[in-house]
Amino acid sequence: MVLLQRGGRLTYFGDLGYESSTLVAYLEAQPGVEPIRPGYNPATWMLEVTGGSMSTTFKDAGQDFPTLYKASSLYQANETHAAHVMAVGAETHRPLSLSSQFAVSHAMQRRWLIRKFCKMYWYLPEYNMTRIMLTVVISLVYGATYFDQGRIPTDGSLNVARVQNVSGLIFSMSMFLGMFNCMSIMPFISAERTVFYRERAAAMYAPGPYTLATSIAEIPYLLIQTVIMAAISYWMVGFDPVAWKFFYFLLMFGLSLTMYTLFGQFLIYLTPNQLLAMLLAAAFNQLWAIFNGFLMPYPSIGQGWKWMNRISPSTWSLYGLTCSQLCDQDVPMADLAGQETTVSAFVEEYFGWEYGFIWWCALILLAYCIFFRTASVILLSRVNFLKR
Numbered sequence: 392m393v394l395l396q397r398g399g400r401l402t403y404f405g406d407l408g409y410e411s412s413t414l415v416a417y418l419e420a421q422p423g424v425e426p427i428r429p430g431y432n433p434a435t436w437m438l439e440v441t442g443g444s445m446s447t448t449f450k451d452a453g454q455d456f457p458t459l460y461k462a463s464s465l466y467q468a469n470e471t472h473a474a475h476v477m478a479v480g481a482e483t484h485r486p487l488s489l490s491s492q493f494a495v496s497h498a499m500q501r502r503w504l505i506r507k508f509c510k511m512y513w514y515l516p517e518y519n520m521t522r523i524m525l526t527v528v529i530s531l532v533y534g535a536t537y538f539d540q541g542r543i544p545t546d547g548s549l550n551v552a553r554v555q556n557v558s559g560l561i562f563s564m565s566m567f568l569g570m571f572n573c574m575s576i577m578p579f580i581s582a583e584r585t586v587f588y589r590e591r592a593a594a595m596y597a598p599g600p601y602t603l604a605t606s607i608a609e610i611p612y613l614l615i616q617t618v619i620m621a622a623i624s625y626w627m628v629g630f631d632p633v634a635w636k637f638f639y640f641l642l643m644f645g646l647s648l649t650m651y652t653l654f655g656q657f658l659i660y661l662t663p664n665q666l667l668a669m670l671l672a673a674a675f676n677q678l679w680a681i682f683n684g685f686l687m688p689y690p691s692i693g694q695g696w697k698w699m700n701r702i703s704p705s706t707w708s709l710y711g712l713t714c715s716q717l718c719d720q721d722v723p724m725a726d727l728a729g730q731e732t733t734v735s736a737f738v739e740e741y742f743g744w745e746y747g748f749i750w751w752c753a754l755i756l757l758a759y760c761i762f763f764r765t766a767s768v769i770l771l772s773r774v775n776f777l778k779r
Contacts (some may be wrong), residue, residue: 534627711752
């Protein structure tokens, strides 16, 4: 029998003997232990005299039994026997060795985790249907509010306000729905993170396949949101009806939604609780809104703060989406000083955006997606906020 005190300290390890006679003889030999009475339960007596339970019949001996055990001949005999068993085992058996930390390959982990998360997302209509329905509502609201405001008039009525309206529309469309995705995914990922910590401790799977699976499970729903937003808002607000511009809008808007969604997951893995993650998301979103080049165009930002514009992810979604609509337009207009210019020249001078950079904007947004996903893998590998 193994008898432990609180804290895992060993009080007794040895045979019980017939009717616990060996255990009783060992404990009765210790100083201050009251002998057991005939017919009394040895287990109850053992707990009472060692202080393991409340004393009702026998008083607590008041001894440090783990220390007494280490000074006993029984302890020495157990140590000698354990050393002999280990020596024999080392001679007759090879040391246990594992080819990997995990029982199955990474490919198998990826396959089963992708299957798991796809099913989980399918059985979460309160999460997925909410964001899809909200995307429909937001698309209709933007389409109705800015109906035909994205069209560039060629009758000479074009002014700075109309150009800024197009930029502002794109600014709010990308950031509003993006932040909704960022916030709405946090409760789900926060609950799933606790499960991950437990299963990681059991070496069920690695962080890499886990984060890949959560990303793949999101793709169909992100695509649905992107298609809904583009199919409704793009045509209602009157953006340029050119095929490549429509598909570029799909690409950039999809990358923007993906980036915000992965950013929300990253913050959950970075912080100890969901509340702090939401506060950080709101703070970062505010900074990105200030420095992304709409409220304060890049040429107008102070020299010491221009780097904030360049590290803001929303800079590149606004840059690419707006520039694809305006930077190839040679429609005449009057600038802020009343001088005649063209739309493309005004956008380049006022916002600092160049038409030839729009495909780089897509690559930069993709790089941010990869960065947040890679950072999530590192955090899941190194950080554990689970408290027991």
